[in-house]
Amino acid sequence: MLAVTPVEYGVWAVASAICLMGALGVVLLPNPIHNALSLVATLFGVAVLFVSQQAYFLAVIQVIVYAGAIVVLFLFVIMLLGVDQADGLGRERQVWRRPAAIVIGAGLAVLVLVGVLAATTEVTGKHSVVGKLRPVRDVQSIGEALFTRYVYAFEITAVLLTIAVIGAVVLSRRPPGEAIDLDELPPLPSDAWDEDDRDGDEVVTDSAEVADA
Amino acid sequence: MNQNAYLVVAALLFAIGAIGLLVRRNPLVMFMCVELMLNAVNLTFVSFSRTLNDVGGQVIVFFVMVVAAAEVVVGLGIIMAIMRRRPGANADDLTMLRG
Numbered sequence: 001m002l003a004v005t006p007v008e009y010g011v012w013a014v015a016s017a018i019c020l021m022g023a024l025g026v027v028l029l030p031n032p033i034h035n036a037l038s039l040v041a042t043l044f045g046v047a048v049l050f051v052s053q054q055a056y057f058l059a060v061i062q063v064i065v066y067a068g069a070i071v072v073l074f075l076f077v078i079m080l081l082g083v084d085q086a087d088g089l090g091r092e093r094q095v096w097r098r099p100a101a102i103v104i105g106a107g108l109a110v111l112v113l114v115g116v117l118a119a120t121t122e123v124t125g126k127h128s129v130v131g132k133l134r135p136v137r138d139v140q141s142i143g144e145a146l147f148t149r150y151v152y153a154f155e156i157t158a159v160l161l162t163i164a165v166i167g168a169v170v171l172s173r174r175p176p177g178e179a180i181d182l183d184e185l186p187p188l189p190s191d192a193w194d195e196d197d198r199d200g201d202e203v204v205t206d207s208a209e210v211a212d213a
Numbered sequence: 214m215n216q217n218a219y220l221v222v223a224a225l226l227f228a229i230g231a232i233g234l235l236v237r238r239n240p241l242v243m244f245m246c247v248e249l250m251l252n253a254v255n256l257t258f259v260s261f262s263r264t265l266n267d268v269g270g271q272v273i274v275f276f277v278m279v280v281a282a283a284e285v286v287v288g289l290g291i292i293m294a295i296m297r298r299r300p301g302a303n304a305d306d307l308t309m310l311r312g
Contacts, residue, residue: 016222023226026245027233039245042226046252049219053263058255058274065278070248070285077289078241081296098236105232112224116217130269133262141268142275150272157279164283171290 011052019045032078036071043067054135057142219260227253238303240292244285251281 018041025038043066050059130149134141146154230249237243255274262270295302 012218012222016218019222020225020229023229023233023249026242026249027229027236032239032241035242035245039248042249043252046226046256049222049256050259053219053259055259055262055271055274058259058271061275061278062255065282066248066252070282073285073289074241074245077293080293081241081300101232101235104235105228108231109224109228112227113221116220116224119217125265127265128267129265130267130272133266133268133271138268138271142271145268145272146275150276153276157276160283161279164286168286168290171287171294 008052011048015045015048015052017045018042019049033075036074036078039074040067040071043071054133055138056135057139216260216264220257223253223256223260226250226256238305240295240302240304240307241289243304244288244292248281248285251277 022038022041022043022045026035026042029035029038043062047059047062047067050056050062130145131141227250230246230253233246233249234243237246255277258270258274258277262268262274295307299306
């Protein structure tokens with residue numbers, strides 16, 4: 001049923017390499033901008049893997065929604081907050097945390113890989129419960145399932161999106177009438193420099209006056 | 214090579230995302246690692262959808278994408294609100310959010 005051609009194998013190898021390299025870039029690179037761009041690489045790789053499994057609609061949605069919208073949102077926020085706080089993997093408050101995290105993650109990978117690789121090649125499960133795949137007309141198949149069997153979930157999704165939009169607006173606007181308390185903000189480096197410079201000027205003028213006197 | 218190859222990639226992607234979520238302290242990067250894990254799960258869904266010749270897996274991937282988009286919008290809103298109040302805060306500085 002699942003004939004694997006050399007072309008699919010090659011596509012799988014290249015796309016998987018791009019995916020995993022991008023994922024490592026997200027985790028390891030210190031600059032948040034580079035993290036976001038590595039995330040784009042991973043998302044494109046996943047889209048290619050979708051295409052190679054005949055999920056064309058999902059591949060298009062993956063590129064448009066993830067790479068087009070979500071990553072741009074990330075980049076907007078990174079630019080808005082400033083990129084000068086590149087921390088990377090530098091500091092950790094407790095020494096045991098990082099080894100513990102790596103052990104947990106590696107254990108997770110080993111567990112899942114053992115589960116996948118030890119499984120038989122036959123997938124046990126009922127075939128085509130919701131509907132058969134139609135590789136060329138997958139939009140029609142997904143649409144039919146979405147508007148018949150999963151129509152309530154679809155409606156709830158609409159409510160969820162509305163709530164998310166309202167929540168984002170509520171979270172990101174300042175309450176009216178509340179002024180910014182300048183004392184709570186740390187002094188900017190440019191202010192400190194101006195202050196030093198002004199002090200220096202005053203010293204110079206003072207000494208000039210002393211010399212005149 | 215059969216469908217297991219896709220599942221192996223998805224498992225590695227999920228593990229890398231989990232390690233990143235535990236190791237990094239920048240809230241934005243932690244969010245990106247959550248996206249990595251969601252993508253790994255999507256890949257698994259599509260792979261099983263093809264194996265079982267069932268469109269249900271692809272429909273669920275559609276829903277996961279919608280929920281991920283909503284989650285990113287609200288999460289980035291929260292991060293913006295926190296960063297506006299405390300510039301340069303990382304996840305260790307926000308432990309007062311702990312219940």
